[in-house]
Amino acid sequence: MNNLLLIFLGGGLGSISRFGIGAFVQLNFKSVFPLATLCSNIISCLILALAVGIFNEKLITNPSLRMFLLVGFCGGFSTFSTFSFETMELMRSGNLMIAIANILISVIVCIALIYFLTKQV
Numbered sequence: 001m002n003n004l005l006l007i008f009l010g011g012g013l014g015s016i017s018r019f020g021i022g023a024f025v026q027l028n029f030k031s032v033f034p035l036a037t038l039c040s041n042i043i044s045c046l047i048l049a050l051a052v053g054i055f056n057e058k059l060i061t062n063p064s065l066r067m068f069l070l071v072g073f074c075g076g077f078s079t080f081s082t083f084s085f086e087t088m089e090l091m092r093s094g095n096l097m098i099a100i101a102n103i104l105i106s107v108i109v110c111i112a113l114i115y116f117l118t119k120q121v
Contacts, residue, residue: 003067010072014044018077033098034086037079038106044078045110049117 018040025036051059051069059066083106090099 003064006064006068007072007075010068010074011076012072014073014076014078017073018079032090032095034083034090034102037082037086038102038109041078041080041083041106041110042113044074045113046117047077048074049114053117053119 021040021043022036025039029035048070055065059070083102087099087102090096090102
């Protein structure tokens with residue numbers, strides 16, 4: 001199957017999943033902190049790290065799976081632009097400490113997940 005189609009399908013599923021996470025978090029948690037974006041990014045990093053850490057050999061021998069899962073799904077599910085926008089909105093609204101916490105938590109947790117779960121690769 002064409003890599004562009006696989007990326008398109010994976011990205012669409014990732015985006016729909018991100019929307020679902022956002023709807024769930026907004027319905028169940030009321031906070032100034034951008035929890036939905038944090039959850040989406042952490043889950044996406046977890047999926048990517050587990051896929052690379054556990055299925056690395058399969059991903060290397062099956063580039064179609066790599067395109068679908070890593071580039072498409074994880075790319076559509078994670079959201080750096082929304083993270084950046086929400087962080088700037090927190091700063092503009094005077095919530096500087098929440099913005100800094102968002103940056104630190106997002107970057108540290110996501111990089112730590114990738115680091116620790118892909119250490120052997």
